[in-house]
Each structure stands twice: as C-alpha cells, then as structure tokens.
Amino acid sequence: MxxxxxxxxxxxxxxxxxxxxxxxxxxxxxxxxxxxxxxxxxxxxxxxxxxxxxxxxxxxxxxxxxxxxxxxxxxxxxxxxxxxxxxxxxxxxxxxxxxxxxxxxxxxxxxxxxxxxxxxxxxxxxxxxxxxxxxxxxxxxxxxxxxxxxxxxxxxxxxxxxxxxxxxxxxxxxxxxxxxxSLDNNYNEKLINYARAIEMGRVVARDIGGADPERMAPPRVAEYVQDLFNKSSDVKINIIKDKNEFENNFPLFAAVNRAANNIDRHQGRLIFLEYQGQGEIDSTLLLVGKGVTYDTGGLDIKTGGAMTSMSYDKCGAANVAGFFKILSELKPKQFKAIGVMAVARNNCGEESYATDEILKSRAGVRIRVGNTDAEGRLVIADPLCYMKELAVKEVNPQLFTMATLTGHVVRSYGDNYTAVMDNGPARANRIAQKLQTLGEEIGDPFEISTIRREDFDFINDKSEVTDLLQCNRRPSNATDRGHQYPAAFLARASGLDKHGCDSEKPLNYTHLDIAGSAGKLPNMPTARPIPALCQMFIADRVL
CATH class of the missing domain: 3.40.220.10 (Leucine Aminopeptidase, subunit E, domain 1)
Structure with missing residues (x-):
C-alpha cells in the first residue's frame, strides 16, 4: 500500500x-x-x-x-x-x-x-x-x-x-x-465558514497552479503540499520521488518524467493524499489531478509562442491539493477521499520519450506514442489505474480525473466551462448531470460531453504490436472529437474499461477537462471546479 x-x-x-x-x-x-x-x-x-x-x-x-x-x-x-x-x-x-x-x-x-x-x-x-x-x-x-x-x-x-x-x-x-x-439561526455562520474554507482551498490551488514553472517545479510543489498538511491530523500525505518506483509501478508517468529526471529541481513527484472523516464511511471520492508544471511539448515541441501559459498545465493537480485543504478545514463526517497529484515536467532533451515509442501501462496495456505533446493522459493514466485498484475495495466509490487536457475543449466550449464526461456506470447514475446542476447553482458551470464508440475505435492501434494509440499527429483542436477520445484512452489505459456496466464490479468514473475553465495568463487560475465538487461531496455534510 x-x-x-x-x-x-x-x-x-x-x-x-x-x-x-x-x-x-x-x-x-x-x-x-x-x-x-x-x-x-x-x-x-x-x-x-x-x-x-x-x-x-x-x-x-x-x-x-x-x-x-x-x-x-x-x-x-x-x-x-x-x-x-x-x-x-x-x-x-x-x-x-x-x-x-x-x-x-x-x-x-x-x-x-x-x-x-x-x-x-x-x-x-x-x-x-x-x-x-x-x-x-x-x-x-x-x-x-x-x-x-x-x-x-x-x-x-x-x-x-x-x-x-x-x-x-x-x-x-x-x-x-x-x-x-434563515430558519436555522446558525445557518449564516455555517455558510460563511463554508465559503471561507472553499477560499482557503482556492488559495492553495491558485498558489500551485499560478506560480511560475521554477517556483512550482515538482519538488517544490511537494514541499508546499507537505508544509500545508504537515500539522494536519486529518490528511495523510505520501510523496514518491524514486525513479525505480516510477518505472516499476507508474511506467507511463516515468516515460514523461524521463527527460526531466536528470535535473534535480525538475524531477517528478507523485503526491498521495488521504482524508477519512469520523463515523462509518458512506461515500469515497478518488481524485487524480494532472500536474504538468511546464509543457514544452517534448520532442514534438510547441512552436510559435504556443508554450505561453503552459505553467498552468498543473492546475488539475493544484485543484486536488485545494480540495483536500477544504476537507482539512471542514472535516465532513462519514466521507473518505483519496487524491493523487501527478506532478511532472514535460521537458525536451536527449532522454525524452519519443513518438513511435511503445510503452506498457500499469494495467498491462501496450501503448504506442503518437505525439509527445499529449503527455497529460500518460501522466495520469497509471495513477488512475492505482486508484481503480483501491476503488474496488472502497465504499460507494466515485473516480474522477481532472486535467487541463485538450485545446479541443476550449475550441468546443470556450474559456469559461468545464467539460464533464462519464463512463457507463457514472452515466447510469447521472453523475455529469448532477455535477452540472450543482455547478449551475454556484456559478461553476459545466458542459456535458459523451464518450462514444467512435472514441474507443479511434484509440485502437492499427498495428499488431500495440493495443492503443496514445494520440494522432494533429492537434486536438484540429481533430474530430478531440476532447472525448482522450477520456476513452484514460479508461482503456488504466483498465477502467473492465469495470463498465457489463462487469461484476462496475465503477463510476468521470473525467473533467478543465483546459478552458482553469484560466490562463495574464489572469490567475480560477481554481475551478473546486466549488462544484464541494457542493457535490461536502455541502450537505457541513451546512
């Protein structure tokens, strides 16, 4: 463990x-x-x-x-x-x-x-x-x-x-x-305390997400998070930095981290957080956040000024830390949460992973790299697999990935909206619809996208050698269904496709693409969708 x-x-x-x-x-x-x-x-x-x-x-x-x-x-x-x-x-x-x-x-x-x-x-x-x-x-x-x-x-x-x-x-x-x-004399006090806690979490998310790529290089993200929870008895923290452990247990993450691993200040970190409230647990949230502290594109390097704002590619992981800060403040009962911040830098160098390279995921899926600038899905796929392994043993589990994953989602929905996508079990439980409704109420809006069979067909590798194609050669915003098929990739690469509606152990899984809603320079990160997640998982327990 x-x-x-x-x-x-x-x-x-x-x-x-x-x-x-x-x-x-x-x-x-x-x-x-x-x-x-x-x-x-x-x-x-x-x-x-x-x-x-x-x-x-x-x-x-x-x-x-x-x-x-x-x-x-x-x-x-x-x-x-x-x-x-x-x-x-x-x-x-x-x-x-x-x-x-x-x-x-x-x-x-x-x-x-x-x-x-x-x-x-x-x-x-x-x-x-x-x-x-x-x-x-x-x-x-x-x-x-x-x-x-x-x-x-x-x-x-x-x-x-x-x-x-x-x-x-x-x-x-x-x-x-x-x-x-208010009928409850204490409700307004509780509302202020709730809002104050959310802002504490948003401060953490903005601090990590908005700091420059050296101030919040992976080791320094880990230091910030450890300092944040060092005196908290409610949030357990574990930080993995060992290259061999990455290669053995999180090989896709290790591939992206490879080019940065020879530079001490850029070496990747996997930061694990766990909160367990008092009482008998009735719900478990498992949250994986993409934390690419700077995305050069790797060997498929970004050109024409496209690296601007790529220090914000860590906002998914930043939001995970922020959410756990809120848990440590509000201490909701009968609720458990496990988070992973997958923090790495997508460097370009002699050790970079390469297009056409074949990787094997933690779930045993063989993957051909199609574009090194699609590193985010590789960074979070193995941590998602790990969370899947935990989820089958947890009470009422709900899995989420949160990532600034595609330019396509910005092209589809603009700068102010988070795209939410359910797998089959989550769709049956209307998770996306519930999140959209709660987000609408609190000014944290979502657009619902659907993962369809064409998305799974798209990622099937056409060769005999591998199971999946990580990405095509074109930018996501120039690709049909460019933000939906990466969600299908995450399900397949992590083995979550084995826990669909037709399985003995179906698992709810929801992917959040926050590339539009997270914010971009010169503005500070928005820390969205932290408020909506709080409405979904915390509000009824503390208000």
Missing amino acids: IFRRLLLHPQRLSNSSIFYRRFLTDVNLVKNLSSPSKDYDALIIVATELDQIKEYVHNSVTKDLQKFSQLNKKFNKELTLMINDNVPGKRLIYTPTGKIHRDYDDVRRFTDAASAGMKKALSLGAKAPLIASFGSKQYQQAHLVSLLSALDTTYVPLQVREDKPEKKNKVERLGVFIGQP
Whole structure:
C-alpha cells in the first residue's frame, strides 16, 4: 500500500504562504446595517433592486440612492459610489446585478456584481470592507456566490507575497451581511465558514497552479503540499520521488518524467493524499489531478509562442491539493477521499520519450506514442489505474480525473466551462448531470460531453504490436472529437474499461477537462471546479 511509505522533505515555505490562513479567520457575520461600524471602512451592497435593501439600511442610504437613480438611467446596470455618513468609512458602493430573469442570465450576475463592488472598494483604499448580499429567490445559492466572489478579489499571488511582503495583503478583515432570514439561526455562520474554507482551498490551488514553472517545479510543489498538511491530523500525505518506483509501478508517468529526471529541481513527484472523516464511511471520492508544471511539448515541441501559459498545465493537480485543504478545514463526517497529484515536467532533451515509442501501462496495456505533446493522459493514466485498484475495495466509490487536457475543449466550449464526461456506470447514475446542476447553482458551470464508440475505435492501434494509440499527429483542436477520445484512452489505459456496466464490479468514473475553465495568463487560475465538487461531496455534510 503506497501510504505506508512516507518520504519527508526538510525544506519549508516562508511564512508569507501562511498569510491567508490568518486573514480567512477574520471573515465575520454582521447582523446590523442600520448604523455605521468602526470595524469596517466601506459598505458594498449587492442587490437586484433597491426595494430589497429598504428595511435593512439607514433611511439616508435608500434616500440617496433613490435620488441618484433618477439622474442616472443606467443606475440598475452599473456600480454607484457615494459618500454617506451612516455607512462604514462613509464609502457607499451599490453594485446591482442587472436583469437576472432572461433566458441567458444565471447566478454569475451575482459573481460579477460582488466582484465589481469589492474591486472598487479596494481601489479606494478600503482595508476592511463590509459586503451586504441580498440574494434572490430564483438563485438559492446567490449569497454563497456573492461571498465567494468577494473573497476571490482578495487573493494575492504567492510570488507577490514572498517577494514583496509589503503587498502581501489586500484586506485586513471582511464583514458579511446576509439580507435574508434563515430558519436555522446558525445557518449564516455555517455558510460563511463554508465559503471561507472553499477560499482557503482556492488559495492553495491558485498558489500551485499560478506560480511560475521554477517556483512550482515538482519538488517544490511537494514541499508546499507537505508544509500545508504537515500539522494536519486529518490528511495523510505520501510523496514518491524514486525513479525505480516510477518505472516499476507508474511506467507511463516515468516515460514523461524521463527527460526531466536528470535535473534535480525538475524531477517528478507523485503526491498521495488521504482524508477519512469520523463515523462509518458512506461515500469515497478518488481524485487524480494532472500536474504538468511546464509543457514544452517534448520532442514534438510547441512552436510559435504556443508554450505561453503552459505553467498552468498543473492546475488539475493544484485543484486536488485545494480540495483536500477544504476537507482539512471542514472535516465532513462519514466521507473518505483519496487524491493523487501527478506532478511532472514535460521537458525536451536527449532522454525524452519519443513518438513511435511503445510503452506498457500499469494495467498491462501496450501503448504506442503518437505525439509527445499529449503527455497529460500518460501522466495520469497509471495513477488512475492505482486508484481503480483501491476503488474496488472502497465504499460507494466515485473516480474522477481532472486535467487541463485538450485545446479541443476550449475550441468546443470556450474559456469559461468545464467539460464533464462519464463512463457507463457514472452515466447510469447521472453523475455529469448532477455535477452540472450543482455547478449551475454556484456559478461553476459545466458542459456535458459523451464518450462514444467512435472514441474507443479511434484509440485502437492499427498495428499488431500495440493495443492503443496514445494520440494522432494533429492537434486536438484540429481533430474530430478531440476532447472525448482522450477520456476513452484514460479508461482503456488504466483498465477502467473492465469495470463498465457489463462487469461484476462496475465503477463510476468521470473525467473533467478543465483546459478552458482553469484560466490562463495574464489572469490567475480560477481554481475551478473546486466549488462544484464541494457542493457535490461536502455541502450537505457541513451546512
């Protein structure tokens, strides 16, 4: 069992990486808006219309905003900034959602409004803003969405925190007012704690995913993760770095890692995480994340500036670490999770794996390499096989892979959507549909794709020598079904195809292609779809 072998690393991160844990303990519920508070220095109101706020704010606030609305015909479409003596810091920011009932509107109207309000407050110099969310009956999670959006604007990149300590924080505290009564007196407190934990996880994901390829080279990813969970009794961690173990137990991963293995600071790591909540386990999540810290394309090298943003090719693994950070904070009961961060660098050099090379996977499947720039599926296929071996012994297992895998998914769905694909058992249980519904509610949207017989036909190698073709010679975005057939490859290469609907032990497996939704330079990673995964596996256990 891999978790028996714990390899420790002596190096630790600087205290600047701990900052967010401190700040995020100072997000507090405010129960009264009618008088100014000395604890805060700006009031941000997120609402769909002025009538929502009347009974909660000082009457001068409503009166001033109503007067201004008569002078500005775009009042309900754009942010309003005013001076008012009866709000914290005299800074009043009204940020409307605009219309929310049209066919194409969704809960992200609240994301946009909260983000705009927070950015304005920060630009004015506010260090302790108070955000007031008034939600909507149509969008049940609007308060949570607004709060997550507000927290998102406070993120400071890891390398800024480390290199420029004077800029390590944007805010000192955040107040939250929720303008909606709750039957549970403690619900709003629990909601804030839940949002705070999600943001802690997103900070981890952005730190790892967004740092440059040297700051988050594989060994340093391992150091960061170990530092993160070093004092946690809830998350077990094991790090494999031995070349022989890669070659014997994770040969596809070893092939990609080969060119980087001679450079100490680029050597690959497999990072295993495990969480087990209190009580009798009723559900198990097994999560594999692609963590290619930099993708040169290998011998099929990327040209024409196509390497830009390839340091974000590690966002799948970064999200795995982020999700486990959330588990360590919220400690959901009767829930178990096992994660693998497959962290490697796809270098180009004399030791690189090559097109036409024949590899044998952990599952015993013989694979012909078609393109070294399709390294991601090789990096995660063997860890997925390992997880499959664990899953058959777990309670109610659900397997996921999460990867910035194809350009085709961006061409198909654009930059803002995660593609979700189920195998047969997962499709029968409507996992993709459930995830899409939950994501829609929280502003973390998905598009559902289907793995079909043509995808399995495509990866069948036409020679007598091997079983599978890893990839064709064309880019995925120029290939029919360019993001669906890699999911079929993962199922075949890992042996999960032996656990379909027709098997004695069917296993739910869902692949998430986050190449579009993960983000790209110059913006920071989005840490999606962490919020949707939290809604699916954690929310009902802690709210």
